Structure formats: structure tokens, C-alpha cells
Amino acid sequence: MTGSMGCPPMSCYSGPADYSQMVQQQQDDADDNQARALKRPRLVWTPALHALFEEAVGKLGLDKAVPKTIMQMMNVEGLTRENVASHLQKYRLSLKKGGEPDGAKPAGASSAAATAAEGGDATNSGGEKTQQQQQQDEEATAGASAAAAESGDGGSGSCGGGGGCSSSDGQEGGSSRRARPGKSAAGADAAADGAAGDTGAALQPAKQREEQQQQQEAQEQQAPAAMDAE
DNA sequence: AACGCAATAT
DNA sequence: CATATTGCGT
Numbered sequence: 001m002t003g004s005m006g007c008p009p010m011s012c013y014s015g016p017a018d019y020s021q022m023v024q025q026q027q028d029d030a031d032d033n034q035a036r037a038l039k040r041p042r043l044v045w046t047p048a049l050h051a052l053f054e055e056a057v058g059k060l061g062l063d064k065a066v067p068k069t070i071m072q073m074m075n076v077e078g079l080t081r082e083n084v085a086s087h088l089q090k091y092r093l094s095l096k097k098g099g100e101p102d103g104a105k106p107a108g109a110s111s112a113a114a115t116a117a118e119g120g121d122a123t124n125s126g127g128e129k130t131q132q133q134q135q136q137d138e139e140a141t142a143g144a145s146a147a148a149a150e151s152g153d154g155g156s157g158s159c160g161g162g163g164g165c166s167s168s169d170g171q172e173g174g175s176s177r178r179a180r181p182g183k184s185a186a187g188a189d190a191a192a193d194g195a196a197g198d199t200g201a202a203l204q205p206a207k208q209r210e211e212q213q214q215q216q217e218a219q220e221q222q223a224p225a226a227m228d229a230e
Numbered sequence: 231a232a233c234g235c236a237a238t239a240t
Numbered sequence: 241c242a243t244a245t246t247g248c249g250t
Contacts, residue, residue, distance in 0.1 A: 042240090042243060066233060081232085086244060089235070 043083050049076065053087060 045053075056073040057065040067085040074084075 045243080068232070082244075085233075088233095090242085092234090 040078065040080075043079070045087060049074070052076065053084070053091070057088075057091070 043049075052074045053070065056070045060069055060073065065088070067081045067088055070088065071079050071081055071084045
């Protein structure tokens with residue numbers, strides 16, 4: 001093992017496994033915070049998370065793809081419903097727009113892989129800094145830990161059991177909504193915290209547990225010999 | 231309460 | 241730009 005350790009495509013992934021901390025600076029209040037729900041850094045939707053997300057949506061079915069379920073299925077600590085909801089929106093929007101028709105990509109698209117599209121490192125490896133805009137500040141954020149691993153599929157049925165779950169409903173047909181102009185500045189709300197905690201208490205250098213492999217079916221490769229299966 | 235969506239803020 | 245946040249209507 002000498003020096004070549006390049007991680008072949010997909011293998012050592014630095015995705016949502018062990019992020020670093022990096023506290024962010026936010027307007028802390030001078031108030032004492034205490035058990036305030038900490039503010040988590042901007043969630044970085046890494047390709048893997050996206051993958052899990054898409055997976056969950058796909059497996060659950062569009063009808064059941066509701067934030068709560070998705071979130072549970074992804075099993076990513078620290079992920080909140082809001083996170084998923086927000087992304088879900090985007091996801092749906094994207095589908096509506098150019099779903100994935102081949103050629104519907106604005107331009108340039110690159111093909112992507114077929115079996116596994118992973119590989120995204122959050123941080124580049126070279127040092128290039130192309131991409132992205134000038135703003136964005138240096139807000140380094142990170143935060144979610146991922147894990148999840150095999151969900152065995154079908155594992156969780158949210159409401160299947162005993163309760164009664166309402167299923168999804170339909171959408172409203174109406175369209176008349178939207179009416180809320182006002183808003184703007186003026187409020188002086190206060191809210192914030194400071195400290196560094198991490199709600200995602202699983203991404204700190206103190207926990208060293210589950211972590212390591214997680215991915216979805218992209219890892220079924222194994223068994224050199226023959227192994228029957230489906 | 232939870233979801234969906236658009237406006238809006240960072 | 242990508243996300244989060246918020247407001248409103250189901």
C-alpha cells in the first residue's frame with residue numbers, strides 16, 4: 001500500500017459521513033440561550049443525500065412521498081422535515097420542468113453514469129475553484145451525518161399499522177391562493193442562538209459509531225463466487 | 231399536525 | 241445559485 005490510494009470511483013466517500021464542525025457565526029443574541037434548539041448549518045445536499053432522497057421517493061412512490069416518510073426512510077440524523085420538504089419542492093419542480101427527458105437538459109449535460117453516479121466529494125480535490133459564484137461567502141456548512149444504510153427496503157411503514165393514516169390526498173384544484181403581499185421588513189424579531197452545538201449531534205468528533213457504508217443498492221457487489229440471487 | 235406551494239430571505 | 245424560512249390554504 002504505498003501511496004496510491006486514490007479512491008476509485010465510489011468507495012471512499014466523504015459524504016455525509018463525517019463532516020466537520022465549523023461553527024457558524026450567527027447573530028447570537030445576547031440572551032442566554034440554553035436549551036434552544038440550535039440552529040443547524042445549511043444542509044449540504046450532497047449527491048448521496050440526493051440519492052437517498054430520490055431513492056426514498058422512488059421506492060415509496062410519489063403518492064407516499066411525503067416529507068415525513070421520506071425523512072424517516074432516509075434515516076439521516078439531523079435531517080428535518082423542513083429540509084426534505086424544501087428539497088422535495090425543488091425536486092418536484094424539476095420533474096415538472098424537464099423531468100429527465102433526454103435531451104431536455106439545458107445544455108451541456110454530461111452523461112452520467114449508469115450504475116452509480118456518486119462520487120461527489122464535497123470538497124474538491126485539486127484545488128480548483130471554478131464554479132460557483134462569488135458570493136456564497138465562506139460559509140462553510142455541513143452538517144448532517146448520514147448513515148442509513150440499508151434500509152432493507154420496505155422497512156418502514158409508517159402508517160401501516162394501526163392507526164389510521166390518512167393517505168395522501170389529493171391536491172386541491174383550485175388555484176386561487178397566493179395573496180400575501182405585505183411582508184417585508186419591519187419586524188424585529190429576535191431569534192437566534194449562539195453557541196455551537198449541533199443538533200445533529202452525530203457529527204462531532206465524539207461519536208464514532210455507525211458510519212462507514214451506507215449507500216443504497218450500489219453496493220451489492222460481492223461474492224466472488226457465484227451466488228444466486230434474484 | 232402535516233402537506234403543498236409560492237414568495238421571500240440568506 | 242442553492243437552501244431555508246415564512247405565510248397561507250387545505
